[in-house]
Amino acid sequence: MSALRRHLPAVLVLGIPLAWIVLFMLLPYGILATYSFWLKKYPTFVPAFQFGNYLTLFTDPQYVLVLLRTIKISLLVCLASLLLAYPFAWFLVYRCRSAQIRTWLYMAVIAPLWISYLLRAYIWKTILGTEGVLNSFLIWAGIIETPSSIFLYNQFSMVVTLTYIFIPFMVMPIYTALEKIPANLNEASADLGLGPWRSFWRVTVPLSMPGVAAGFTLTFCLSFGDFVAPFLVGGPDGNLIANVITTQFGSALNWPLGSALSVVMLVVVLGVVSLGDRVERRSAAGGF
């Protein structure tokens, strides 16, 4: 009893995270991996050990097609987020003189995270729709004569919506990385004769790479697993990998195939995470 009491802090400190990892990570992933070898058999599925589900994923073109499309959309979202987030974060850190305005602008990016994801996606429907805000504006401005249907229910609207939803995850790490760069490094670079443009490319950008890598990883992984945007603003060509998984666990009642897809997805995400991690560490070590 007293031994237990003596070791209690250690047991708790180690035990809680360990139990957490086992219960909420290893166990679910283990179950998922196990299911992925099972066999679909009407009405449900039966235990087995076979690679048929994985084989289906790589031989039936529909799965490769959706996987590639999902990667494409996620990369486009990352790119759009980066192009918008970097200048914004840079402006906040280097050009925004008033600390108060900086806080407000930073909060403006973070605040949408407090609003329901669904609501934010819905808003884009009303903006991009045929009779939506954007079309009304373009007609009012005389740019187009009849409402255009090219803004909604396609991959473009999915990229716009996902970029809007996930951009805080790009801004935050880049802002943090830029803020950590000592001001005297840019001054030193200027003293050594580099213009502001070259200083930016040779000092600021390399030193902010850890932030970019972190932002890229977060944004990619979040978009990669999204299934609401295709449902709300995606068109007939908008099915993403997470939608296919939902179908396999739902209407198709093919949990083995759904699990195999999830495992493949997990591998892609882990690949991206470790790549991001490597870039982060290498650039942090100054070897970029």
Added chain:
Amino acid sequence: MTIARTAGISTAILATLLSSVAHAEGTLNLLTWEGYADPSYVTQFEQETGCKVNATYVGSNDDFAPKLMAGGGVFDLITPSLDTTKLMIDLDLVEPVDTAKITAWGDLYPTLTSLDAIQKDGQIYGVPYTWGGIVLMYRTDAFTTPPESIADLWNPDLKGKVSIWDDKSSIYLAARKNGDMNIYSLSDEQIAAAQQALVEQKPLVRKYWATAGELVDLYKSGEIVISNTWAGNQASILKRAGIDMTEFVPKEGAEGWVDIWMVVKDTPNLDCAYKYLNMQLSPLGQCAIANINTASVANPVAAKSCMSPEQFVELHQDDPGYLERLMVWQSLGDRYEAYANAWNAVKAQ
């Protein structure tokens, strides 16, 4: 000691929590569609019978199996549609219904009580409740010559103005367009042809609709002019919103859906469950649901007694031939996967 006691207490709390969500005597837990446990009749039912009613709502027929398979034994009654009933029986999730205890059983449409998908080994497993056609509809102001065929959903002039239901039933639709009328027993070649037709249709499709509300929104926001629909349901909502819609049964025929009450296996609330089923088939339940969901009902005798003559005709309750002409959903059994897979392949393109 303290740890042991805390653990004991937590277990006790956990057990209490779990038991409160599990079966409770006298409390019916329904897993059903919105409207199927509407306060307009549930309150009266609770007062008259002393049975309490809790409802959990599903968004699609796909929700029944996963929710029941996850275990827990929480639910007493479920209402899958006819394409899912056979699966429930084959999964051994539901128990046979004693039709002698259903007062109105003899009044129901024979077409519905004799459905294959609610039977197994000579026993009845489901009580038909509501039904309707899956027909086509269009914005009346968008057409000068009224469409009359499924082929109109493939009309290139309507590019970007078409929507169809995001469901395996689109295979039924495309098969009939191809002239394959045996929609519930299609061969692999016929399914492949239907898949091909749907892929060709994709450039015309604005969006595949997933929920009734979504279809209504697509019309309201001017995105589409023609689609398939659950007869009566979305068109009546749109008419109330001031959009003039025309529904029609295409010349290739229409499918029919039926929602079925089923009793979850080993429910301890059989008594309350049968009381609920009987109430649902009475004029109180039948007319309430006809008004709430604009659906036709399974008991024409009750419908006659509580509907206005206009509504009776509007919901096709006056004409048993209408129901018989519908190609009412059938169980696809182990062919289900081939259909679902073809539809997924269309969406993947």
